[in-house]
Amino acid sequence: MTIASLRLPLVRSFFLAAAVLVPGCQDTSAVYALIGPEGGELALEEGPTIKFPAGALVTTRQIVIRPVDDDLSRGDFKQSGGAYRIEPTDLDLRIPAEVTFGGDVPKQPSILWQRGEGRVVSHAAADDRAVAYIGALGVIALAAGGEVAATVDEPMLARVPADVDYGKPLVDIATVKVSPKGTSMLDIGFTVYDPMGMSNRPLNGDGSRYCGLKFASVQGGSISAGCSGGLATGSVIVSSAQVTVDAVPFLLGKVEGATLVEVQVGSGDLAHSVGYLPFITGACYLESCSGHGACDSSSGAPVCMCDEGYASPMEDPLACNCVPNCDGRMCGDDGCGGSCGGCGEGQNCNEGQCEGEPPPETTGPDTTTTTGPDTTTSTGPDTTTDDTTTTTTSTTTGDMSTTDDTSSSTTTTSTT
Structure with a gap:
């Protein structure tokens, strides 16, 4: 391989671009260059020129332009002249690179681009010049433009x-x-x-x-x-x-x-x-404020407008944390899953206040208990209770005393 076969005068560059000699290379129709993050330019005589802006590449790569036999004609867009593959074809760019064709161009010029077996894409960045901006390397060709979809x-x-x-x-x-x-x-x-x-x-x-x-x-x-x-x-x-x-x-x-x-x-x-x-994306994009507020960036920096009972901590203005509230409460929940305190022995917490325990409750309903002589007690439904009443009357007048013996009467009440 000779230096002339690489067409060094056509490998133009800025910042970093260098011709690469590949020992044993049989393709004398291609041009090569090393182009890095600083940007660079590579051209093929009577073919395309590609310019990589600074930042388009993350690392230095060997760029190749070689003629190929592909026909990229699709629909009304008819290829004019040959096609060229810009390699490596798996390389995506962070910023689109400019591709131009010199010489005579067809009416309504367009540049067709294809990667692998994918869809052909037409590029027409100017009305009178064959110029395109491509975001990935692949096969390109000059074409006469047609109707856009x-x-x-x-x-x-x-x-x-x-x-x-x-x-x-x-x-x-x-x-x-x-x-x-x-x-x-x-x-x-x-x-x-x-x-x-x-x-x-x-x-x-x-x-x-x-x-x-x-x-x-x-x-x-x-x-x-x-x-x-x-x-x-x-x-x-x-x-x-x-x-x-x-x-x-x-x-x-x-x-x-x-x-x-x-x-x-x-x-x-x-x-x-x-x-x-x-x-x-805006300053508040994807900011949920912990699900308890709304993000607001009207003042410039994003902040959370928190719901009642929540506030943003100093170290994280885009969070809304629960604020414990024990105002006027001696005990019970603080509103955030914590406690405002406990009550002493013999006390219960009632709506945040400690209160003494109520007296024991009496026995249940439908129960009657009567104590005394001749008393019978039954408890529960369908129960008959016999009550005995003893009455003693004593009358004393002057020196004379009259005593009526005890008169007893019994009353029986049946409750069903």
């Missing part, structure tokens, strides 16, 4: 990542209104990128490009599939002239800074990258 009515999307206004992001929910064009099944994809370099994890999930967000609700259609199929964030059976989708974080989770979201629409074997929007 749908248009995004709201929000206004930026055509290139550099035009995104991160000062006005969508917060917690991305509401996107789409008008399908002659299709009853519409795929909508959201791919999340990390332009701020704030995360060390895949924002769309491992091995996935569309699971960073998920559909929370759809108007104008019904959800028929999610991101697990790998083609889009979700598929919609269209029932109206406009479909409105509310997308919320899924594998993205909570993020500390603004993210870049690419929006794709498609149907069948072709999808279209239609632009970019900024997205962020």
Whole structure:
């Protein structure tokens, strides 16, 4: 292999990019470069140029561009010229890389991209130039553009990542209104990128490009599939002239800074990258305040507005802990599962106050007890009790004393 065969003058770079000689390499039509986190650029004569912005790569990787025989034509999008594979094809980027084609370009130019056996995606970031922004490496080709499956009515999307206004992001929910064009099944994809370099994890999930967000609700259609199929964030059976989708974080989770979201629409074997929007999770996202309050970030920093009987501890303003309340209570529960104290011997706790124990209760109902001579007692229902009454009358007048002997009368009462 000769240095000339590697076309070193075409390996342009900034920051870190170096030509790599591969002993024994038989493919003299390819170009190679080492490109790291600082960014770099690689070009193939009469073919594509790819520019990696700083932060697109986490580590230094060998990047290769080589011609291939693939035909990426789909629908109205017809490939113009040859196709090229940018390797390694399993490499996802934290920020999209810019791909351009020089020379003569077809009318309504577009760049087609495909990874493996997946769906072809058309990219048209400009009306008169062949330029695209890709978030993963794969096979690319220049094409004459055709009809896009749908248009995004709201929000206004930026055509290139550099035009995104991160000062006005969508917060917690991305509401996107789409008008399908002659299709009853519409795929909508959201791919999340990390332009701020704030995360060390895949924002769309491992091995996935569309699971960073998920559909929370759809108007104008019904959800028929999610991101697990790998083609889009979700598929919609269209029932109206406009479909409105509310997308919320899924594998993205909570993020500390603004993210870049690419929006794709498609149907069948072709999808279209239609632009970019900024997205962020709010300060109160996923903050439950321990289930006893509501998070409020109107003053800037998030704090919990706790329910009555709960308060945030100094060390954790996003928690609502139960506050024990023993005001006016000597004993019993403090409202948080603890105790306000106990009572002494012979006392009971009654509504927070210690009180003396009541006197013993008497025997039960339907019981009559009479003591004395000639007394019979029966207890319980169907009981007859005989009471004996003895009356003695004594009368004394002057010196004369008259005593009536005891007269006894017996009264029997029967109770049934």
